[in-house]
Amino acid sequence: MSGAGTPDFFYREAQRLGYVARSAFKVIISIPPFAPDLPCYCISFDGHSLTLCFDSIRSLFLQLLQIQNKHKLITPGSSVLDLGCAPGAWLQVACQSLGPLQSGGAVVGIDLKKVKVPSAHCDARVQTVSADVVKLPMDQIRALSPKKKGFSVILSDMCPSVSGITTRDAALSMELGMRALELAVGRAAASIQQEGSVDGPSAAADTNESGILLSGGNLVIKLLESEDIQDFTKICKPLFRKASWLRPKATRSSSREIYLICQGLQS
Numbered sequence: 001m002s003g004a005g006t007p008d009f010f011y012r013e014a015q016r017l018g019y020v021a022r023s024a025f026k027v028i029i030s031i032p033p034f035a036p037d038l039p040c041y042c043i044s045f046d047g048h049s050l051t052l053c054f055d056s057i058r059s060l061f062l063q064l065l066q067i068q069n070k071h072k073l074i075t076p077g078s079s080v081l082d083l084g085c086a087p088g089a090w091l092q093v094a095c096q097s098l099g100p101l102q103s104g105g106a107v108v109g110i111d112l113k114k115v116k117v118p119s120a121h122c123d124a125r126v127q128t129v130s131a132d133v134v135k136l137p138m139d140q141i142r143a144l145s146p147k148k149k150g151f152s153v154i155l156s157d158m159c160p161s162v163s164g165i166t167t168r169d170a171a172l173s174m175e176l177g178m179r180a181l182e183l184a185v186g187r188a189a190a191s192i193q194q195e196g197s198v199d200g201p202s203a204a205a206d207t208n209e210s211g212i213l214l215s216g217g218n219l220v221i222k223l224l225e226s227e228d229i230q231d232f233t234k235i236c237k238p239l240f241r242k243a244s245w246l247r248p249k250a251t252r253s254s255s256r257e258i259y260l261i262c263q264g265l266q267s
Helices: 009-017 024-028 089-097 138-142 166-185 187-193 227-236
Strands: 040-045 048-053 079-083 106-111 126-130 151-156 213-224 240-246 257-265
Touching (some): 089 126, 089 151, 166 213, 166 257, 227 257
Parallel strands (some): 079 151
Antiparallel strands (some): 240 257
């Protein structure tokens, strides 16, 4: 569980259903547009039913956007790269989204911490690597993908150790986000970046290569909200068919986390 305070609904449900963290619900929750008129709504994922009652938190419906169930970022047979994969909840959801084992696909998680593949909701298609994504050469990451050609989905849940200094934390988050973007699209990010104001830990060797996100692929980047995050929109809109922002309601109310959803990398 990230953050401080008493375990909330999403944390308790994650524990009950075998997910290693509440962040799993950021990926799987789907609420229909007519839900604000209902006092309660039942959601389902992988055969599990959850009843959410909103008499006192009706605002949960107002801006709740869907990630996996709405955007279908991960499809059966996808190759998924999870950057900042600790503690492993997104590995679980990604693996389930691949469909049955015979559908194929792969999930690779990278984190500074050594992450054990969760026993629940994961299978042999999931592997983890302990490494610093900022320093890890792009070719080494590409080599982890099926046939060493790249990934169809990249999820970046990377976040700096929060210091409490808002501007510093936001700047470090931007650097991690830019690294994820550079890995995904390679030189294209660097060329557009030169025209904008986003700073990041670009490695010269990486910017001379194409990215590791396959054509038509999808990218999710977590950032801490700040005035500068719109720079990412300027970079991503020319590169992807669609780029939009999302703040999942499974995110703690005190958190400044927000996600950039990029769909359909254009050739």
